[in-house]
Amino acid sequence: MHLVESMAFAGQKPWHGLGSQLAPNQPLEVWAKQAGMDWQIEEAEVRFIAGTGGLGSIHPFPEQKVLYRSDSKTPLSVVSSRYQVVQPREILEFYRDLTEVGGFELETAGVLKEGKKLWALARTGRSVSLRGRDEVNGYLLLATACDGTLATTAQFTSVRVVCNNTLAIALGDATGAIKVPHRSQFDADAVKRQLGIAVSSWDAFIVRMKALSERKVKPETADAYFRRVLTYPTSIASDGSTAATNERAIKGVHELFAGRGKGADLASASGTAWGLVNAVTEYVDHERRARSEDHRRDGAWFGPGATLKQKAWDEAVWLVA
Template structure:
């Protein structure tokens, strides 16, 4: 098992309800399980504790002493006692229990269903995903469902982040939409500030028109017909912006890359649900998202981390927003 996935006593720190999620990881729970069951079965029934950061000194005679590292503390897990990171003493920890309680409160509000929670990178990142409602068809029977994702980290690599995201049912493709002019679609709480769940829920604007706006944009893409030349140019441009330069300063031909070939193969008929969206801008965007979620990366664990929190998420979001711009 990859080091990306957190495993304790042979059990993956992840749980889900319903069908096996797109990442294929974790323990299956019964629908309606209470939050304590989620806490135990997901492996998130621990706390993140802290201790003074120390360093060891050895003098010329071999005598060992320990000194405190001023202004720093070590975070570690209460269940395994394994250290997570060394951070500033001002670093505010959001406990696993707080993440789960955030979703428990959403369930109490009504309509929200927790579907998956877990940890990655030995517990350096934890997250939860809850479905807001049953979704809506974008075209024909192509259903997309809205979700709220909450994640935090214990090494400063990710602010505590809550955002609206979506899953396309036919293929489990995930896609987030961030509006630069409207902070209600993404809320970030830095680790030098306190996490206040009620404030985050209010800022998310869960009951605002964000989901409706997202649906309108997806339908615009589903109605926009594109040809092979358009798809080639769009994808080559998208991938070229992320290609690493050669030693001579030039860029490689992305059309020869595995990613380009696999995305184009999906667009030309290999994608799940292809018949509903073939020859459309929505079909090409979903070819990108399917590749990121289901093929890109070495393992399901690294793929999940990148698709939600890293370069994969950025690539999917860019594909969506850039496509909206070019078909406008």
């Protein structure tokens, strides 16, 4: 079963082979229709029946409300009455000035989990070529959810062309995302102002990528790196240890690093710290166990996979500090 309810894309076919393909530079109105985002999130008061057998009296519960789709009436979630809704159209409208005058280009947009999660991804026009013609492009991801799983999140992301690996770009010393919780009104202009400061973070990201691509690592360094990244804290085990190592994952990333990974033989990645990072990101994005390809991508963008990739980046940067 696919998590993807509907989506549209321009350029290469996405990870799951689904969606409506669009020619480049389509208006947002076309994107909304083809991505299945041309509906509203409606809300209604929660009510309950007091009594047995469904014959009791109906009472309101004003502290909470039901969110549902305007087109299909599909229920999406039950939330606090203070919850601030972000509409599907707002996700796309965020990119209007960026695409019309800012040089950005939408590449994918769509709906996950029947409408509970919404996203759009645009190429920023920023890119770099590392040694061996290893191309990395900059993107801006905007996503939200109405089921309690995600604040409205704006995230600069890099995509390595040769293998489609994704990696969050940290904004200064902070994490790589600007998050607006649903208890607050989503202010697109305020988020863009914060992102404006972060555009320079792409330049800092390039400097670090190049440093990683020039840092050769010994086999023992690689093994120690993978074990730091792929060791998870656990409750105290019978032998007194408090961490568990994912040996299957370590074997997999070692193989990717040693040459099985896409682009692992490029000069930028072969035997380098940049190769270490990409072994982990390829494992998370394309090979990690998941219920489906959609669940894997969802986790790689927003969940445990994103956290693991950030850890891989931080540990690699420490190697060249």
